Amino acid sequence: MQSLLIFGRQPELGLAEIQSLYGSTAVRPVGDNNLGAIVDVDPCLLTFDRLGGAMKFCKVLTVLDTTNWKQIEKFLLQVAPSHSESMPEGKMKLGLSVHGIDVNIRVMEATGLNIKKAIRKTGRSVRLVPNKELQLNTAQVRHNGLTKPTGWELVFIKDGNQTIVAQTVKVQDIDSYSYRDRDRPKRDARVGMLPPKLAQIIINLAVGKLTESTMQNICDIPADNEVPRPILGGTVLDPFCGTGVLLQESLLMGYKAYGTDLEQRMVDYSAANLDWLADKYRTNVEDYRLEKADATSFTWTAPINWVACETYLGRPFTTTPTGEILAQTMGDCNLIISKFLRTIYGQIPSGTRLCLAVPAWQVKAGQFRHLPLVDQISEMGYNQVSFEHTEGNPLLYYRADQIVARELIVITKR
Ligand SMILES: C[S@@+](CC[C@H](N)C(=O)[O-])C[C@H]1O[C@@H](n2cnc3c(N)ncnc32)[C@H](O)[C@@H]1O
Numbered sequence: 001m002q003s004l005l006i007f008g009r010q011p012e013l014g015l016a017e018i019q020s021l022y023g024s025t026a027v028r029p030v031g032d033n034n035l036g037a038i039v040d041v042d043p044c045l046l047t048f049d050r051l052g053g054a055m056k057f058c059k060v061l062t063v064l065d066t067t068n069w070k071q072i073e074k075f076l077l078q079v080a081p082s083h084s085e086s087m088p089e090g091k092m093k094l095g096l097s098v099h100g101i102d103v104n105i106r107v108m109e110a111t112g113l114n115i116k117k118a119i120r121k122t123g124r125s126v127r128l129v130p131n132k133e134l135q136l137n138t139a140q141v142r143h144n145g146l147t148k149p150t151g152w153e154l155v156f157i158k159d160g161n162q163t164i165v166a167q168t169v170k171v172q173d174i175d176s177y178s179y180r181d182r183d184r185p186k187r188d189a190r191v192g193m194l195p196p197k198l199a200q201i202i203i204n205l206a207v208g209k210l211t212e213s214t215m216q217n218i219c220d221i222p223a224d225n226e227v228p229r230p231i232l233g234g235t236v237l238d239p240f241c242g243t244g245v246l247l248q249e250s251l252l253m254g255y256k257a258y259g260t261d262l263e264q265r266m267v268d269y270s271a272a273n274l275d276w277l278a279d280k281y282r283t284n285v286e287d288y289r290l291e292k293a294d295a296t297s298f299t300w301t302a303p304i305n306w307v308a309c310e311t312y313l314g315r316p317f318t319t320t321p322t323g324e325i326l327a328q329t330m331g332d333c334n335l336i337i338s339k340f341l342r343t344i345y346g347q348i349p350s351g352t353r354l355c356l357a358v359p360a361w362q363v364k365a366g367q368f369r370h371l372p373l374v375d376q377i378s379e380m381g382y383n384q385v386s387f388e389h390t391e392g393n394p395l396l397y398y399r400a401d402q403i404v405a406r407e408l409i410v411i412t413k414r
Pocket of ligand 1: 194239266293294313
């Protein structure tokens with residue numbers, strides 16, 4: 001069975017994440033702007049809820065030699081009745097999502113109603129989830145139970161002159177992400193709110209290719225109060241830990257976590273949040289360590305296997321700053337982050353991998369100013385990790401109206 005992943009708002013992040021973990025050769029991007037990818041990994045080893053960049057996990061049902069919607073509908077009308085017979089009893093729920101195929105919502109709805117009619121002839125009742133857009137979003141899939149045994153979300157992606165037809169098996173657990181984000185006792189709007197799914201992407205980019213033994217032990221993110229999961233081994237250092245989102249997600253993914261921050265208040269916030277995590281998710285309090293430290297000069301305690309962090313991002317702008325103010329903020333951030341990279345250089349073994357979320361500034365819609373250090377990585381003794389399918393494009397996370405974006409840089413110590 002082939003698996004298809006559908007990525008989020010910034011697909012290149014999901015695409016880089018999956019290449020980081022499984023290697024570029026196991027991944028084939030599909031759809032406009034690489035909105036998804038076919039992943040050649042045993043689906044049992046593809047632990048979906050550890051992937052912050054993937055919204056839907058689908059199994060490929062078939063590939064059609066057409067991209068014509070009428071032909072696709074004809075195929076569906078042939079196979080849907082027999083498929084419905086193999087499903088468990090109960091009202092069936094049907095949803096359709098289309099990517100890159102020339103069809104509008106009205107026509108799609110008519111197709112849905114035709115499929116419904118064909119299935120009803122077999123004696124089953126079906127509810128069609130109405131489309132507001134050509135694709136159902138994760139909340140619609142989740143709340144309509146389309147990944148449950150009586151649910152059936154069909155995803156169609158144009159792939160050259162063929163159409164991939166897939167069925168959604170899992171969708172991103174937005175409730176769990178939101179709980180891990182909003183229910184922590186200590187949050188701080190000033191240091192920013194790193195979404196847990198972005199923290200997962202940063203960790204996966206830092207950890208790099210999973211070994212066979214890690215893959216065998218890899219675990220899903222535990223639900224509340226499930227038994228503790230196996231520790232995969234290895235410590236993630238976050239030298240700008242703030243309220244500890246990266247540490248939290250590292251622990252949930254089975255790694256040990258080491259967090260340091262310049263401000264004692266932040267160290268205390270992280271401690272309170274990780275105690276909460278231990279209580280809610282039964283993570284082990286012995287698996288993390290926290291210290292107050294200036295990342296530009298500190299000596300950390302070994303071992304550090306990976307560095308994953310959201311660095312100092314400078315002033316939070318709500319409107320485009322003047323050139324002078326931007327230059328000053330950029331200079332401050334550049335100094336702190338490059339000093340950190342020089343400081344840690346002598347403390348980690350050669351080959352150690354780091355993923356840093358650093359600031360980039362959106363000065364015009366879709367146009368960014370990058371930190372000078374992004375071009376000086378090599379002079380500092382690091383190699384940039386590149387991902388074949390993202391073609392050297394910067395890995396940016398931002399909302400359209402946001403001035404300060406996060407740019408993910410993935411490097412290894414030479
Ligand atoms: C953008 S915040 C990180 C937020 C964090 N990801 C979280 O989960 O809350 C950056 C953090 O870097 C810390 N910081 C700034 N300069 C630092 C330095 N020189 N050394 C260590 N930490 C520093 C700030 O105190 C702040 O907590």
